[in-house]
Amino acid sequence: MFRGLGPEIEHRGEIVVIGLGRFGSSLSRTLVDMGHEVMGVDLDSANVQAHAGVLTHVAEADTTNEQVLRQLGVAEATTVAVCIGADIEASVLTAVALSDLGVPNIWAKAMTEPHGRILSRVGAHNVVFPEAEMGQRVAHLITGGVLEYVALDEDFVLAEMTAPASLVGVPLGESNLRRDHRVTIVCHKPDSGRFTHTDRDTVLSPQDLIVIAGRRKDVDSFGPSRR
Incomplete structure (x- = not known):
């Protein structure tokens, strides 16, 4: 199940994956296997440590904070995937922050249809529903x-x-x-x-x-x- 809203973007540079749970971990590791450079970001130190040495860069950070994202260099990224799971508020606020930074290719994981609609409205260009x-x-x-x-x-x-x-x-x-x-x-x-x-x-x-x-x-x- 997939909802694409924005124009197709040709990716360049490092991909940022926010949220290193099961879905984000699988996505980021697959991207690395495909030859991409990947920065993984998560609020949970255990998730960050588990991906150190696997991903190109990892960071423990609150991604709902636009200034934090800017300090991490996320504002310069072409493609960012928001893979935050159960914390819907953090997922939406992260998408808002990325949109405010002007990231041109924002992908976001949605848990439900209402969650997906909100992500679309606040700036996510592409929304996926992996569980559905x-x-x-x-x-x-x-x-x-x-x-x-x-x-x-x-x-x-x-x-x-x-x-x-x-x-x-x-x-x-x-x-x-x-x-x-x-x-x-x-x-x-x-x-x-x-x-x-x-x-x-x-x-x-x-x-x-x-x-x-x-x-x-x-x-x-x-x-x-x-x-």
Whole structure:
């Protein structure tokens, strides 16, 4: 679940991650693995110490204070991610401070829809709902049939699954998939092969994996109906 409000920004320089709990820790460590320089900031000294030597820079600080952020050099950052968890007040006040500093690319984690709307209104350019997104993903995984489920926005998703029997052995161009189910197969993975693009002449085998794309309700209905 994601709400993008601002223009797309090409990131430059060090990324600042505020809040080094589970989500912020995972985000910051992944960014480092991708080759980015990351400053991690948290009010909890234990969280800061746990990331010393892992992130490029770490700091223990109250990020609701604009002057503190300025002293840390956050005002010069292009991208800042606010990953503060349960303390909604601190999350919102941090977003306000970052907006007042003129940070051009503010991402913020929201716990609820109202929290997300407030973050958007006070200056966050992009708001993510990781708990809601994970709940939706797991719901599809545990009910069987779907191997992976990714929401690209509120109403468009990708799902990975085994090729249904109704599509096996016939060229996709003759399957009437779009007409009957309003979804598209964007790629497939033959048994013991690698993912590759599909076209009208692609013929699927029973063990092939496919990735389908479409509106949420169409993808959801296609999964159960294929059995």
